[in-house]
Amino acid sequence: MKKLWDKYRFLFLRRTVQISLMVLYFGANAWGWTFLTGNLSSSSILGLIPMSDPYAALQMFAAGALITTNLAIGVLIVIILYGLLGRVFCSWVCPVNLITDLSSYLRRTLGFNEIQKRQPATRNIRYWVIVISLVISIFMGVTAFEFISPISMVHRGIIFGLGFGWAAILIIFLFDLLVLKNGWCGHICPLGGFYSILGKYSIVRVDHDAESCTACMKCKEVCPEVQVLGMISKESKQVSNSECTNCGRCIEVCDDGSLEFSIIDRLKQK
Amino acid sequence: MTDRRKFILNMARGVGLAGLAGLTWSAYVDEVTSKKIILRPPGALPEKDFLATCIKCGMCVEACPYDTLALAKPGDNMPIGTPHFIPREIPCYMCPDIPCVPVCPTGALDQKSVETEGKLDIDKSEMGVAVIDDKSCIAFWGIQCDACYRACPLLGEAITIEYEKNERTGKHAFMKPVIEPDICTGCGLCEKACVTDKAAVFVLPREVALGKAGSYYIKGWDKEDEKRLEDATAIKTKTEISKRSAIDSLNDMGDLY
Numbered sequence: 001m002k003k004l005w006d007k008y009r010f011l012f013l014r015r016t017v018q019i020s021l022m023v024l025y026f027g028a029n030a031w032g033w034t035f036l037t038g039n040l041s042s043s044s045i046l047g048l049i050p051m052s053d054p055y056a057a058l059q060m061f062a063a064g065a066l067i068t069t070n071l072a073i074g075v076l077i078v079i080i081l082y083g084l085l086g087r088v089f090c091s092w093v094c095p096v097n098l099i100t101d102l103s104s105y106l107r108r109t110l111g112f113n114e115i116q117k118r119q120p121a122t123r124n125i126r127y128w129v130i131v132i133s134l135v136i137s138i139f140m141g142v143t144a145f146e147f148i149s150p151i152s153m154v155h156r157g158i159i160f161g162l163g164f165g166w167a168a169i170l171i172i173f174l175f176d177l178l179v180l181k182n183g184w185c186g187h188i189c190p191l192g193g194f195y196s197i198l199g200k201y202s203i204v205r206v207d208h209d210a211e212s213c214t215a216c217m218k219c220k221e222v223c224p225e226v227q228v229l230g231m232i233s234k235e236s237k238q239v240s241n242s243e244c245t246n247c248g249r250c251i252e253v254c255d256d257g258s259l260e261f262s263i264i265d266r267l268k269q270k
Numbered sequence: 271m272t273d274r275r276k277f278i279l280n281m282a283r284g285v286g287l288a289g290l291a292g293l294t295w296s297a298y299v300d301e302v303t304s305k306k307i308i309l310r311p312p313g314a315l316p317e318k319d320f321l322a323t324c325i326k327c328g329m330c331v332e333a334c335p336y337d338t339l340a341l342a343k344p345g346d347n348m349p350i351g352t353p354h355f356i357p358r359e360i361p362c363y364m365c366p367d368i369p370c371v372p373v374c375p376t377g378a379l380d381q382k383s384v385e386t387e388g389k390l391d392i393d394k395s396e397m398g399v400a401v402i403d404d405k406s407c408i409a410f411w412g413i414q415c416d417a418c419y420r421a422c423p424l425l426g427e428a429i430t431i432e433y434e435k436n437e438r439t440g441k442h443a444f445m446k447p448v449i450e451p452d453i454c455t456g457c458g459l460c461e462k463a464c465v466t467d468k469a470a471v472f473v474l475p476r477e478v479a480l481g482k483a484g485s486y487y488i489k490g491w492d493k494e495d496e497k498r499l500e501d502a503t504a505i506k507t508k509t510e511i512s513k514r515s516a517i518d519s520l521n522d523m524g525d526l527y
Contacts, residue, residue, distance in 0.1 A: 038329045044373075063321075140296060147349060148298065152350075160331060
């Protein structure tokens with residue numbers, strides 16, 4: 001049991017956080033709970049603390065909307081939160097992560113990774129998508145990504161009813177399973193890209209100890225953003241690339257205890 | 271291949287792909303925003319601003335005690351995630367405290383537009399306007415029905431009953447419902463109450479249902495409207511056609527006959 005906890009503790013915690021948030025949002029709509037209302041685009045804790053998606057607000061700004069104080073405060077809170085914690089939205093909050101993690105798990109266990117080793121796309125697509133979304137927002141006067149965002153479709157679907165949103169879920173699932181490994185979250189999703197930029201100076205980082213590392217590469221096998229683990233078995237240092245989602249899977253799968261979350265080291269470096 | 275050439279090719283490829291994605295994306299956005307017949311919650315900004323401002327959080331939907339409001343789902347063929355209502359299913363019951371508006375975090379539902387002297391006033395909302403199809407409205411046939419009139423929260427103001435002699439029978443009266451668009455809020459209680467198979471009175475967005483006379487026409491018998499003349503300026507129309515060629519064009523019928 002202890003071993004099971006050790007090997008899956010972050011996974012368990014992440015799923016708990018992801019699912020609890022959705023339950024709270026769902027309860028707000030279905031049963032009038034007031035703890036957490038709205039959805040991941042914009043929400044309110046106890047009707048007091050606003051939280052808003054900064055990327056959506058940026059598109060609103062580009063589209064020419066007036067930004068209210070309430071929205072600005074909500075955005076600021078989220079920016080500070082993820083600015084400190086890094087890109088944790090993707091692995092600890094976003095419900096799409098459940099879908100893409102399933103794809104990624106099936107890819108590994110069914111052996112799709114074996115038959116398709118080449119990854120034909122760059123992980124920088126997401127930054128291009130951010131740029132395109134802002135250009136469309138400016139020229140068409142709408143929040144461009146919010147019109148097609150499968151993330152919103154999924155969390156809105158969970159809270160307010162899915163409609164044809166199941167198709168969005170299926171598309172992402174199949175795309176990640178059959179077309180591109182970590183395709184959505186690791187290549188295309190502009191929200192993930194946005195939080196990568198936002199988490200540039202985050203203080204929570206995964207730390208690697210190359211001395212104890214046996215180079216088994218289990219961490220690289222599970223990592224959804226494998227480019228961040230370039231230093232494994234070579235150099236003792238922290239993950240510096242903010243595309244790391246701080247999901248903690250690498251820490252759990254490591255049998256040598258060579259990976260650990262760290263905060264203080266980061267502060268020392270400065 | 272030289273590095274320089276590779277770099278240029280890669281850049282060109284990136285720009286091309288971005289253009290491709292951007293155009294496809296814009297086409298989709300243009301398509302979903304083309305639907306005009308969507309009824310928004312009270313206080314909603316004009317549709318164009320609304321689409322730029324609504325963050326699609328659904329707090330108005332959660333605040334609505336009658337489950338009137340819903341967020342557009344994929345497959346509804348509306349801008350996804352935006353709040354709307356369908357009066358024939360659930361109309362807006364015009365709560366005096368308008369719970370859906372103050373919760374809006376972005377101001378897409380503008381509280382100022384539904385206030386009178388700093389107090390919330392749902393009667394000021396302009397969600398749409400009711401329209402009557404007098405061909406299918408049985409009151410226009412001479413059958414007595416005032417379901418919409420009775421259902422109207424602004425009874426006697428937004429809908430009035432017009433009496434008219436029924437020449438067919440010679441002894442009955444038509445009691446025809448008439449909408450007053452300046453007062454009607456578009457709540458849709460009339461549409462919900464309408465007894466015909468498909469509602470003979472229904473709410474449409476104001477931009478869709480209402481015309482616009484423009485500034486050329488003035489109600490000369492209306493003192494207020496007449497004032498518009500005071501600031502009026504004349505526009506002299508100039509055309510390129512000379513007097514002579516105008517006459518020629520009248521005389522020359524060409525191949526017309």
